[in-house]
Amino acid sequence: xxxxxxxxxxxxxxxxxxxxxxxxxxxxxxxxxxxxxxxxxxxxxxxxxxxxxxxxxxxxxxxxxxxxxxxxxxxxxxxxxxxxxxxxxxxxxxxxxxxxxxxxxxxxxxxxxxxxxxxxxxxxxxxxxxxxxxxxxxxxxxxxxxxxxxxxxxxxxxxxxxxxxxxxxxxxxxxx
Amino acid sequence: xxxxxxxxxxxxxxxxxxxxxxxxxxxxxxxxxxxxxxxxxxxxxxxxxxxxxxxxxxxxxxxxxxxxxxxxxxxxxxxxxxxxxxxxxxxxxxxxxxxx
Numbered sequence: 001x002x003x004x005x006x007x008x009x010x011x012x013x014x015x016x017x018x019x020x021x022x023x024x025x026x027x028x029x030x031x032x033x034x035x036x037x038x039x040x041x042x043x044x045x046x047x048x049x050x051x052x053x054x055x056x057x058x059x060x061x062x063x064x065x066x067x068x069x070x071x072x073x074x075x076x077x078x079x080x081x082x083x084x085x086x087x088x089x090x091x092x093x094x095x096x097x098x099x100x101x102x103x104x105x106x107x108x109x110x111x112x113x114x115x116x117x118x119x120x121x122x123x124x125x126x127x128x129x130x131x132x133x134x135x136x137x138x139x140x141x142x143x144x145x146x147x148x149x150x151x152x153x154x155x156x157x158x159x160x161x162x163x164x165x166x167x168x169x170x171x172x173x174x175x176x
Numbered sequence: 177x178x179x180x181x182x183x184x185x186x187x188x189x190x191x192x193x194x195x196x197x198x199x200x201x202x203x204x205x206x207x208x209x210x211x212x213x214x215x216x217x218x219x220x221x222x223x224x225x226x227x228x229x230x231x232x233x234x235x236x237x238x239x240x241x242x243x244x245x246x247x248x249x250x251x252x253x254x255x256x257x258x259x260x261x262x263x264x265x266x267x268x269x270x271x272x273x274x275x276x
Contacts, residue, residue: 023191
């Protein structure tokens with residue numbers, strides 16, 4: 001188990017090992033890169049104080065996921081910007097290899113926005129399911145909620161997302 | 177077989193690459209937080225010490241006031257006793273002088 005005395009090498013290693021997961025979760029939940037960085041920093045600051053009580057890597061990862069979700073929604077409630085992300089703030093595609101890459105980027109952006117616009121509970125369940133690849137049982141343990149509730153949020157979230165995708169597809173077909 | 181829509185979701189929600197300075201920024205915030213905690217602890221110790229000193233000073237002062245009050249009371253009682261004795265003596269002298 002890690003102790004506060006050996007935090008310097010161990011803690012930095014932990015940050016490097018989990019930063020992508022935490023920032024990714026925060027970004028997918030808030031749709032705001034700057035806010036995601038702030039949340040991730042706060043989560044790791046809290047982790048530094050919490051380290052002595054975390055038993056193992058598995059416990060640590062579950063703790064990081066849970067705290068990131070809670071902090072992300074706390075911040076969103078405080079700022080009330082969940083729907084306030086404009087296209088200008090969206091990141092640019094990493095590669096500009098042509099229309100296919102651009103279309104993929106736009107599809108991914110659109111999906112992220114739709115996920116980001118879901119109600120809180122389905123949003124965190126969908127993000128944990130598809131970003132973290134967790135099973136409903138694991139999500140239930142992470143968020144401390146019943147498995148059936150998780151399944152119901154997941155089903156509802158996917159229905160909403162599929163409905164939006166269908167609507168866009170219909171609009172495109174109508175335009176042709 | 178995995179659903180295509182769910183695969184698209186996985187791709188869309190894949191975490192972004194993190195810039196190399198993130199861990200350093202976290203380390204700096206941890207340092208700053210520890211520094212602040214140490215400073216707060218020092219201030220708390222100083223405040224506690226000042227409180228103890230003030231309390232002790234007040235207690236010493238109170239005891240000194242009480243001692244002075246007691247001395248004044250004893251002196252007053254002594255003065256009353258002396259005055260009483262002198263009055264009694266004077267009364268005796270006066271009474272003796274009145275006798276035929």
